[in-house]
Amino acid sequence: MNQTATQLCWSCRGPTPAGVQCTTCRALLPPAPDLDFFALFGLERAFELEMTTLETRHRTLQRQLHPDFFAQRSPTERRLSLEWTTRLNEGRQTLIDPVARAGYLLARLGWKEQRLPPDPEFLEEVMELREALETVDPQATNALARLSSLKNLATTRLQAEMAQIANLFRTWQQTPDDAICLTIARLVDRMRYHRRYLEELDRLEELALDAH
């Protein structure tokens, strides 16, 4: 949120910086169209994020802006409180999820989402992971052990990807460069795949648990 931009309050007609409420009459302001979710929750724009801070600020704002508090207010404010609540939830959903958060950060840096030509090295890895999964029989006695070792592998890779993404965003802040965004976008694709793979492992684990 650009704190220096001023606008005229729809209620008191006085100037007010963009924000949640008019600084003069305390009326709810409309959410800015380019509202930045990081700024909304008072967070630094970075990939690494304190989940507890996000949750605490989300809760505080949610209480402050909840439609119940505006039930006796003007229709405009009732509508705005609903709009804010929607934006708050959207913001929380986006920032809480690492894949969505990375995508959102990329978009804020001006990166246009695009279909990337697959990277052969990664396809090779996907093939290996699928082959490993194919040989796991949920009925077999060693199924749980094998699934858990695949889970460790995929989790380690996912964490490494997240660490790299965090680093790359930091690098971008020093020296903005589209090549960095492309690398991040590729890593996000990998994260998405590893996450799906982990979901598949969970599904097989349940089958294996049922079988034993």
Added chain:
Amino acid sequence: MAYNEKVLDHYENPRNVGSLDKGDLQVGTGMVGAPACGDVMKLQIRVNDAGIIDDAKFKTFGCGSAIAASSLVTEWVKGKTIDEALTIKNKDIAEELALPPVKIHCSVLAEDAIKSAVADYRSKQKGA
């Protein structure tokens, strides 16, 4: 969605599933896919001294149409020269398997796999 009979046949009795030696100079490996959706297709061709593809293998993780398309192209490329193999177009694959519009990308993937395998074979030959 009901699968076409030819798709089902290739899906249930896939031809040429397996692997060829990736390190072999006569072998070209093509790896294509859309990993974010979990689809990955590996197509390998072996080219003999006469320049003819004498063996082809595939391994595909994906939907029935993707498996059928890769199985079909392993049959089609065998006995062809690499230039002839490159004339196989996704449209031919889609027509042969009567793929519905939502599955056209599977035939595109199979065509890309041929191109990628040929490119790998050629780069190995250049390097040799």
